[in-house]
Amino acid sequence: MANLSDEERENLVAYLDNELDEAATQELEARINLDPDLRKEVETLKQTWGLLDFLPKPQPSPSFTHRTMERLSLEKLGRVVDTGKMPAAASVWPRRLAWAAAVLLTAGLGYAAAHYFFAPPDSLGQDEALVRHLRVLENWRQYEHVDDLDFLRALDAPELFGEDTGASD
Amino acid sequence: MLRVRDDDAEAFAELVELYHPRLVTVMHHVVGNADEAEDLAQEVFLRVFRGRKKYHPKAKFSTWLYTIANNLALNALRNRQRKPVVPLNLRDSGPLGPRPVEQLAKDTGAAPGERIEQQELAAVIQEALAGLNERQRVAVVLNKFEDMNYAEIAEVMEMSVKAVKSLLSRARENLRLALKDYIYMEGAPSDNGAPEGN
The missing domain is CATH 1.10.10.10 (Winged helix-like DNA-binding domain superfamily/Winged helix DNA-binding domain)
Incomplete structure (x- = not known):
């Protein structure tokens, strides 16, 4: 095998592929004539390339064109079906807004109905009790110091604070 | 190809008929599998049709065709490397062997x-x-x-x-x-x- 640089090898292959210009071709041919190793290299590369002719020749199926056209038709059909099903982008937003409004309205009505029908039954009674005991609540701070009802009644007795109801000065 | 560009389906069928044997051969030698080669070749033609409006009369049709084919084949080979399959030896008998x-x-x-x-x-x-x-x-x-x-x-x-x-x-x-x-x-x-x- 000839000792060739990468560039020389590239030129040798390009020469075999008729890709070298006239001057480069003549120069390389002169070298090949003088160098038996290079001649052998050329011959080996040629034979290797020729071996590719032994690769099997694939035969496409006879229905290839028909199947391709069928696929194309299906593809076109699919596009039409898609277009029929999918709404245009511009018409999507009004529909979405209508749905959102309907959901909000339903939620509002639901809340109002629930409030009307399921309000706690004693909410009115609590207000009445609050009004009835308003005086007690107003004096609640003072009542907090009272331990029991007897003590409160005892406070009402006039003699408790040294008052003599029968005596006079 | 100019007729194909103008949505002539019959012209497209003629184009497929004319070029598919060469394209399938190329694909077969690149991917090494007859069925995959036909599938890829079909996809190449479908892409040609989808991109027909972009075709410029100055461009050589076969160059355009093989550019699409090259991209598809390289993608297929890369996908295969990501999801390796066990190749069948060509010397094996069976339905997937050489015809x-x-x-x-x-x-x-x-x-x-x-x-x-x-x-x-x-x-x-x-x-x-x-x-x-x-x-x-x-x-x-x-x-x-x-x-x-x-x-x-x-x-x-x-x-x-x-x-x-x-x-x-x-x-x-x-x-x-x-x-x-x-x-x-x-x-x-x-x-x-x-x-x-x-």
């Missing part, structure tokens, strides 16, 4: 023994081709089977002519190393008068 007509493709009237030898040789060459990296393989197939020059290959593969020159040189060197034991094999093109590549 009988493929096996006879290079039948030059040789005796049965020689025919088996040729089939084995074909399998070895196929293995050598599969051993190249993806880009080398595409470049070799376009150069060998589509007779594309370096400038055309560069356009299809979207690289410089210099890069193609380097790519093909390395590819041919790799093939030479992989096939060195078969270069002087009896029945090889050099011995039986089969056509030379150059």
Whole structure:
């Protein structure tokens, strides 16, 4: 095998592929004539390339064109079906807004109905009790110091604070 | 192609009929599988049709076709590397093996023994081709089977002519190393008068 640089090898292959210009071709041919190793290299590369002719020749199926056209038709059909099903982008937003409004309205009505029908039954009674005991609540701070009802009644007795109801000065 | 650009389906069918044998051959040599090659070739034609409005009359149709084919084939090979499958040996029998007509493709009237030898040789060459990296393989197939020059290959593969020159040189060197034991094999093109590549 000839000792060739990468560039020389590239030129040798390009020469075999008729890709070298006239001057480069003549120069390389002169070298090949003088160098038996290079001649052998050329011959080996040629034979290797020729071996590719032994690769099997694939035969496409006879229905290839028909199947391709069928696929194309299906593809076109699919596009039409898609277009029929999918709404245009511009018409999507009004529909979405209508749905959102309907959901909000339903939620509002639901809340109002629930409030009307399921309000706690004693909410009115609590207000009445609050009004009835308003005086007690107003004096609640003072009542907090009272331990029991007897003590409160005892406070009402006039003699408790040294008052003599029968005596006079 | 201009008629196809103007939505003429009949013209598209003619185009498919005209180009598909070459395209399927190229795809088969690149991906190494007949069914996958046909699927990919079909996809190439469908992409041609989808992109028909972008076609410029100045561009050579086959270059455009093979540019799409190159991208699809390289994607398929990369996907295969990500999801590896166990390849069937071409010498295996079965429905996914080579079709009988493929096996006879290079039948030059040789005796049965020689025919088996040729089939084995074909399998070895196929293995050598599969051993190249993806880009080398595409470049070799376009150069060998589509007779594309370096400038055309560069356009299809979207690289410089210099890069193609380097790519093909390395590819041919790799093939030479992989096939060195078969270069002087009896029945090889050099011995039986089969056509030379150059």
